[in-house]
Amino acid sequence: MGQEITELLERIDPAAFAAVVEAFGDPSRRWFFSGQGRSGLAAQMSAMRFMHLGRNVHFVGEVTGPSIRKGDGLLIISGSGETPVSLSYAKIAKAEGATVVTLTHKPKGSLSQIADVVLPVPVVETAQFGGSLFEQTSLLLLDAVVLEMARALPDAHATMSYRHTNLQ
Template sequence: MVAEYNGRAGAWLIATTELARVGKDLDLAQYDTFAQHFDTLNSEHRLFFSGQGRSGLAAQMVAMRFMHMGLPAHFVGEATAPSVRDGDTLVLVSGSGKTPVSLNFAEVAKSEGAKVLLVTHQDSSPLREVADAALVLPVAGSTQFGGTLFEESALIVLDSIVLDQMHRRGVPAETMAYNHTNFL
């Protein structure tokens, strides 16, 4: 059900209602299977994140949180990002599942022996065919502009995986804060 805009407060209620719907409709078995791919990562397994446009911004935010946990996390394309290799993991955020740049990154990662994980809203796509695991976000029917609900949902679902990993690994908030920037 799409909410109707009714002023500023109504816009807020639309966004939060849509996010709550995604949370309610998310396939939790698929979420759990997807999230399990992060359980075995350690300092020898590098994490790479990528996405284009606003999806890329969500991916950058999550890469930062994994770095705060003490895991080697990089955003593809940054000057200090190393090359992807066997045992690494590439996490792609692509609503359409067919973004050419992301598809190229996935193919390179697979050819090097890396695992490819995909967050998307498409049940089938070229990226889904390459990915080892995909998490499909149920974002259809949004009132928000363009892919906004997908981008918001991708950030929240990936941040929830960070929260899960913090607890599973016993990483206290103090460690996260210590690894946070101190240049500000």
């Protein structure tokens, strides 16, 4: 697994990665994260880290999630780029004037055509079941985005620790 992830990370387009980092550049922008199945779990974990940075983040479908509006952002993790509910969310976000960012292994898929920023995760072959390699790598890529953003904080670890849950 480790070798598969390493080889996949080596094929990530640095310019596409930088575009995702840039999309998250405005600390005042609200972000909504989404994905279905295991991609959704990776999106939830990533949303948590963005919250730890101090960003205003929601996971789509949570009962306390507000409506998406102009100026907001929607990040969708979708391996196929064709999941009907994810496509629906992207279309709603675009209609409202929000920015759509996606991680997908189908950069020519329907979701990529809607998105403003696409980070292709070029899974070719894997010994793992289903979309495991895509989901694992998506989580690592978004953790890397968090690390890039954390560089701008004077004491990122203290900030993130302070915001980490204490109700456990």
